[in-house]
Amino acid sequence: QVLLQESGPGLVKPSETLSLICNVSGDSISSFYWSWIRQSPGQGLEWIGSVYHSGAAKYNPSLESRVTISVDTSRTSFSLKLRSVSPDDTGVYYCARDRPLGDFLVWGRGTWVTVSS
Amino acid sequence: DIQMTQSPPSLSASVGDSVIITCRASHSISFYLNWYHQRPGRVPNLLIRAASTLQSGVPSRFTGGGSGTDFTLTINGLQPEDVGNYYCQQSYSIPTFGQGTRVEI
Numbered sequence: 732q733v734l735l736q737e738s739g740p741g742l743v744k745p746s747e748t749l750s751l752i753c754n755v756s757g758d759s760i761s762s763f764y765w766s767w768i769r770q771s772p773g774q775g776l777e778w779i780g781s782v783y784h785s786g787a788a789k790y791n792p793s794l795e796s797r798v799t800i801s802v803d804t805s806r807t808s809f810s811l812k813l814r815s816v817s818p819d820d821t822g823v824y825y826c827a828r829d830r831p832l833g834d835f836l837v838w839g840r841g842t843w844v845t846v847s848s
Numbered sequence: 849d850i851q852m853t854q855s856p857p858s859l860s861a862s863v864g865d866s867v868i869i870t871c872r873a874s875h876s877i878s879f880y881l882n883w884y885h886q887r888p889g890r891v892p893n894l895l896i897r898a899a900s901t902l903q904s905g906v907p908s909r910f911t912g913g914g915s916g917t918d919f920t921l922t923i924n925g926l927q928p929e930d931v932g933n934y935y936c937q938q939s940y941s942i943p944t945f946g947q948g949t950r951v952e953i
Contacts, residue, residue: 765934774885775935775945775947776892776935776937776948777943778944789942792849792942793849808861825892830897832882832897832939833880834882834897834898834939835882835884835894836903838891838892841891
């Protein structure tokens with residue numbers, strides 16, 4: 732059974748970089764795409780981007796200029812970096828595993844990130 | 849981006865009622881449409897994939913339909929545990945979600 736666990740700071744200052752890691756257990760990262768999805772307070776879900784085990788990544792055009800998603804060399808985790816954050820980036824950040832038809836069956840529990848000085 | 853529009857934004861129904869939620873895509877997405885249920889404070893749970901395929905373990909009272917630009921999620925016999933928000937998501941191109949439908953009893 733694949734398990735995903737997000738980790739990282741819960742508080743980030745405006746203009747700084749939000750950095751999160753998703754640890755993957757129970758499955759090889761060398762398959763499928765692996766995504767980051769976020770949910771702002773009281774809002775819906777927004778796909779941030781995803782990465783393949785080769786390192787190839789694709790991003791939401793609305794965030795692409797500020798986002799980098801990469802796979803750890805150990806192939807047991809992948810990470811998110813979101814630069815120049817503002818309070819609008821506050822919310823719950825989830826990692827998830829993409830399936831071939833693009834649905835998200837497996838999700839991490841999510842981690843709350845607040846952007847505030 | 850492909851925009852996803854759900855209706856209604858919210859609904860209130862009684863236990864045992866049949867409920868229909870609709871999702872419309874701004875461009876044709878064939879059958880690349882998925883439905884999720886999210887209870888307050890919980891992780892989204894995949895209900896339906898590829899427009900009409902029930903995810904393993906999901907009760908059969910959930911039914912998905914449609915193709916192209918218009919899709920539906922039907923709950924036949926609403927149960928108390930079905931409260932929460934329902935989201936559609938297209939996977940035809942860069943993934944986008946609908947804004948959600950809040951279901952109350």
